[in-house]
Amino acid sequence: MSKAFAVLGLFDSADALMKAIPKVKARKLGRLETYTPYPIHGMDDALELRRSPLGGMVLVMGVIGALTALGFQYWISAIDYPIVTGGKAPWSWEAFIPIMFEVTVLFATFTAGLGMLLLLNKLPFFGHPVLSAKAMRAITRDRFALAVEADPELDAEAAKAALKDAGAQDIEVLDTPEQTPFLTSDFILRTLGGIFVACLVSGFVMFWAIKLFPVLPPMSHMQDQPRLSAQQASTFFKDGRGMRMPVTGTVARGYLPSATGTQEEATALPNPLPRTPEVFAQGKAAFTNRCAVCHGAIGNGMGSLTAAYGAKPANLQAQQFRDYADGKLYWVIVNGKNAMPGHAADLDENQRWAVVHYVRALQRAQNAKDEDLR
Numbered sequence: 396m397s398k399a400f401a402v403l404g405l406f407d408s409a410d411a412l413m414k415a416i417p418k419v420k421a422r423k424l425g426r427l428e429t430y431t432p433y434p435i436h437g438m439d440d441a442l443e444l445r446r447s448p449l450g451g452m453v454l455v456m457g458v459i460g461a462l463t464a465l466g467f468q469y470w471i472s473a474i475d476y477p478i479v480t481g482g483k484a485p486w487s488w489e490a491f492i493p494i495m496f497e498v499t500v501l502f503a504t505f506t507a508g509l510g511m512l513l514l515l516n517k518l519p520f521f522g523h524p525v526l527s528a529k530a531m532r533a534i535t536r537d538r539f540a541l542a543v544e545a546d547p548e549l550d551a552e553a554a555k556a557a558l559k560d561a562g563a564q565d566i567e568v569l570d571t572p573e574q575t576p577f578l579t580s581d582f583i584l585r586t587l588g589g590i591f592v593a594c595l596v597s598g599f600v601m602f603w604a605i606k607l608f609p610v611l612p613p614m615s616h617m618q619d620q621p622r623l624s625a626q627q628a629s630t631f632f633k634d635g636r637g638m639r640m641p642v643t644g645t646v647a648r649g650y651l652p653s654a655t656g657t658q659e660e661a662t663a664l665p666n667p668l669p670r671t672p673e674v675f676a677q678g679k680a681a682f683t684n685r686c687a688v689c690h691g692a693i694g695n696g697m698g699s700l701t702a703a704y705g706a707k708p709a710n711l712q713a714q715q716f717r718d719y720a721d722g723k724l725y726w727v728i729v730n731g732k733n734a735m736p737g738h739a740a741d742l743d744e745n746q747r748w749a750v751v752h753y754v755r756a757l758q759r760a761q762n763a764k765d766e767d768l769r
């Protein structure tokens with residue numbers, strides 16, 4: 396004889412069922428469960444069911460979701476690829492709220508759904524043994540069942556007696572059903588086989604679909620939309636040109652906005668170039684080509700042109716210019732000073748800053764301190 400899974404006692408009314416619960420419970424025979432045609436108030440308390448942990452799980456996962464979204468967006472916009480969008484600082488948490496909300500809801504709903512189905516309802520175990528009871532039909536109509544279920548063992552005779560004493564009109568004993576394990580090798584093989592066949596079929600279908608309809612590139616409407624190319628004429632704009640001037644104050648990426656600023660603004664700029672041999676070589680070349688004729692090879696204002704030149708080039712070795720900030724030297728190179736022409740057109744951004752480094756090297760070479768010599 397197979398083992399009993401549950402003993403069902405049937406009652407005629409919800410009242411009778413509720414009254415029977417404490418009596419049967421007192422005997423401590425196994426897990427108590429009720430099956431009724433409709434939900435009955437007070438049943439949870441009568442059975443002393445503990446509160447579902449689902450709410451707590453959802454809360455925890457929701458918080459994790461919010462933090463995940465916050466951290467992810469922080470990493471993207473403040474660390475990995477900081478782009479200034481709409482003038483906002485990279486770390487602008489207010490902008491992250493919509494995504495945080497979405498991910499919170501995503502994590503929470505998935506936890507609620509999957510947690511309920513897989514963890515708490517113990518799927519994929521489809522079907523409860525009690526569903527196969529003969530009394531099931533009556534239970535879904537007008538009868539109320541109290542079941543003593545194996546936990547893990549069940550003394551069927553004692554349970555029968557207990558239910559009878561508590562006033563049950565009919566008693567049914569349910570045997571433990573044979574449970575086949577879910578993940579059999581057969582099941583796994585069939586599933587994998589099914590996936591394989593599905594891939595094969597869809598692969599062939601795609602292959603032939605593309606072969607037969609080669610004139611249909613995907614998303615061509617994005618590619619072929621009307622647009623103006625650079626230098627193209629346009630009837631749309633009043634000046635007849637397709638190209639627009641950038642907004643005033645636009646700064647090209649990778650360039651410092653200094654050439655147009657005031658000397659005070661430029662003074663605050665740090666030299667963006669590192670002090671490497673390549674940078675010094677570049678600075679030396681530019682200085683020799685552009686500055687040495689007037690300022691001399693060591694920058695002391697004694698260039699080959701100086702005698703013939705009406706104005707007196709500055710002695711860059713003077714304390715005054717040794718105290719100049721890098722940005723101030725840079726500004727003079729760009730804008731010139733009185734008789735000295737600006738070199739914005741002759742030297743590009745990098746060359747100018749490299750010259751600044753080189754002028755510093757010249758100054759240090761002539762005014763070396765003790766520690767420079769070590």
Ligand code: HEC
Nearest residue numbers: 685686689706707708709724727728732733734735738750
């Ligand atoms: C055509 C000659 C000439 C050339 C070329 C020249 N300078 Fe000058 N430079 C001058 C003269 C003249 C002055 C003095 C301007 C004044 O104070 O009236 C001067 C002044 C300066 C000053 C001092 C500015 C100040 O604030 O007083 C610096 C720094 C300077 N030059 C750097 C350079 C550098 C770097 C180059 C090369 C990129 C260069 N100059 C090229 C003629 C020249």
